[in-house]
Amino acid sequence: MTPVIVADCLTKYYGHRLAVDDVSFEVGAGEVLGLLGPNGSGKSTILRMLTGYLHPTSGRARIAGYDVMEQGLEARRRIGYVPEDVSLYANMRVDEFLAFMGRLKGVKESRLDGAVDAACERLSLDRVRQLGISKLSRGYRQRVAIAQALLNDPDLLILDEPTNGLDPRQIIDVRELIRSLSARHTILVTSHILSEIERVATRVAILLDGRLLTVQPLLRGAKTKLLLRIRSDAPQSVQAALAAVEGVARVDPRGAVSDAATHEFVVEIADAAVAERVAAAVTGAGSGLLEMTAKGADLEDLFLELTGSAAA
Numbered sequence: 001m002t003p004v005i006v007a008d009c010l011t012k013y014y015g016h017r018l019a020v021d022d023v024s025f026e027v028g029a030g031e032v033l034g035l036l037g038p039n040g041s042g043k044s045t046i047l048r049m050l051t052g053y054l055h056p057t058s059g060r061a062r063i064a065g066y067d068v069m070e071q072g073l074e075a076r077r078r079i080g081y082v083p084e085d086v087s088l089y090a091n092m093r094v095d096e097f098l099a100f101m102g103r104l105k106g107v108k109e110s111r112l113d114g115a116v117d118a119a120c121e122r123l124s125l126d127r128v129r130q131l132g133i134s135k136l137s138r139g140y141r142q143r144v145a146i147a148q149a150l151l152n153d154p155d156l157l158i159l160d161e162p163t164n165g166l167d168p169r170q171i172i173d174v175r176e177l178i179r180s181l182s183a184r185h186t187i188l189v190t191s192h193i194l195s196e197i198e199r200v201a202t203r204v205a206i207l208l209d210g211r212l213l214t215v216q217p218l219l220r221g222a223k224t225k226l227l228l229r230i231r232s233d234a235p236q237s238v239q240a241a242l243a244a245v246e247g248v249a250r251v252d253p254r255g256a257v258s259d260a261a262t263h264e265f266v267v268e269i270a271d272a273a274v275a276e277r278v279a280a281a282v283t284g285a286g287s288g289l290l291e292m293t294a295k296g297a298d299l300e301d302l303f304l305e306l307t308g309s310a311a312a
Contacts, residue, residue: 002064002065003026003027003028003029003062004027004028004029004031004063004064004155004156004186005025005026005027005033005050005061005062005063005156005186005188006026006060006061006062007023007024007025007026007046007049007050007059007061008024008059008060008061008062009022009023009024009058009059009060010022010023010024010046010049010056010058010059010060010061011023011056011057011058011059012042012045012049012054012056012057012210013057018210019042019045019210020042020045020046020049020056020210021042021209021210021211022059022211023042023046023059023207023210023211023212024059024212025205025212025215027156027186027188027203028186029155029186030182030183030186031182031186031187031202031203032178032179032182032186032187032188032189032200032201032202032203033187033188033189033201033202033203033204033205033215034189034190034191034196034197034198034200034201034203034204034205034218035047035188035189035190035191035205035207036190036191036192036194036197036204036205036206036207036299036303037192037206037207037208038192038208038307039192040209041192041207041208041209041210042207042209042210042211043160043190043192043207044083044084044160044190045210046207047081047083047158047160047188047190049061049068050063050068050079050158050188051068051076051079051081051158052068052069052072052075052076055069056069062075063075063076063078063079063155063156064078064155064156066078077105077106077152077154078154078155078156079154079155079156079157079158080146080148080149080150080151080152080154080156080157080158080185081149081158081160082142082145082146082149082157082158082159082160082162083160084160084161084164086141086142086145088133088141088144088145089133090132090133090134091132091133091134092132092133093129093130093131093132093133094120094125094128094129094130094131094132094133094136094144095116095120095129095130097133097144097148098116098119098120098129098144098147098148098151099112099113099116101148101151102115102116102148102151102152105151105152106152107151107152115151115152115153116151119147119148119150119151120147122147122150122181123143123144123146123147123150123177124143125140125143125144125147128140137170138165138166138167138170139166139167139169139170139173139174142162142166142170142174143177146159146162146177146181150181150185154185155185155186156185156186156187156188157181157185157186157187157188158187158188158189159178159187159188159189159190160189160190161190161191161192162174162178162189162191163175163191163193163196171196175196175199175200178200179200182200182202187200189201194299194300194303197218197299198218198299201218202217202218203215203216203217203218204216204218204299206302206303206306206307208306208307213306213307214302214306216302218299224268224269224270224271224272224274224275224294225266225267225268225269225294225301226266226267226268226269226275226278226292226293226294227264227265227266227291227292227293227294228242228264228265228266228267228278228282228289228291228292229257229262229263229264229289229290229291229292230262230263230264230265230282230287230288230289230290231261231262231263231287231288231290232261232263232285232286232287232288233261234285234286234287235253235256235263237285238263238265238282238285238287239251239253239265241281241282241284241285242265242267242278242281242282244281245274245277245278245281246274246277247269247270247271247273247274247277248267248268248269248270248274248278249268249269249270250267250268251265251266251267251268252265252266252267252268253265254266262290275292278292279292
């Protein structure tokens with residue numbers, strides 16, 4: 001199948017400043033790709049090039065097989081875009097605004113009412129569709145912004161920092177919404193918050209200073225990491241015992257902590273059931289297990305490792 005997004009050596013200069021440096025990636029139908037990076041890493045610039053808002057200094061982009069520069073109208077017809085700071089007409093009612101946006105997107109009048117109804121249903125806006133946008137909460141305004149992006153039933157939905165400024169309940173609602181929308185749309189979502197990408201994306205692309213460091217699948221739950229604190233006079237024997245446990249993929253010693261006899265290890269296991277065998281291996285080696293806790297997410301480790309080494 002034709003990839004929904006093809007970014008081919010995208011490069012963008014603002015004057016003499018290099019904002020995006022030779023970035024290439026593809027996104028297939030039904031995927032949710034998270035663009036992850038600190039502020040200023042090039043995320044929004046890449047989105048603007050993909051949507052045709054900015055011309056790349058060099059490189060090409062295609063959406064659903066259409067070149068963004070040479071076939072811009074056809075490419076944009078297949079995109080629904082929600083920028084970070086979306087502009088809504090506060091003096092309009094919700095349904096009035098959606099109908100207006102539908103006409104701008106070229107939705108035929110014969111289909112317009114049905115498209116607005118469908119968008120309101122999918123975004124749970126029926127109870128507020130007659131209200132003025134100025135009276136809506138931040139969470140509902142974000143839903144209206146996403147609803148307008150879906151009016152033309154796009155192949156690609158682009159969400160730039162979709163949870164920015166939302167309260168915890170609204171953030172959870174947007175996460176659930178993104179997961180539900182991925183059944184019908186390819187989604188490209190940006191964030192500088194690791195946990196937001198980890199909760200919604202199937203793959204992650206990590207950016208730093210305009211460079212693409214990696215594109216990785218997110219295999220939730222595939223592996224678990226345990227942080228062990230052990231009392232032992234023979235840490236090398238403990239490490240060997242841990243490595244021999246069935247289901248242990250890796251053992252990383254952290255060295256002594258607090259005193260010479262207390263040591264830390266990070267143990268990567270295939271699933272949570274292996275933790276019991278890990279504990280038994282420690283005590284079987286004649287050592288004391290002082291603490292065993294789940295460690296931070298793999299995405300956090302990957303991000304810190306890549307951005308730290310790239311910055312260095």
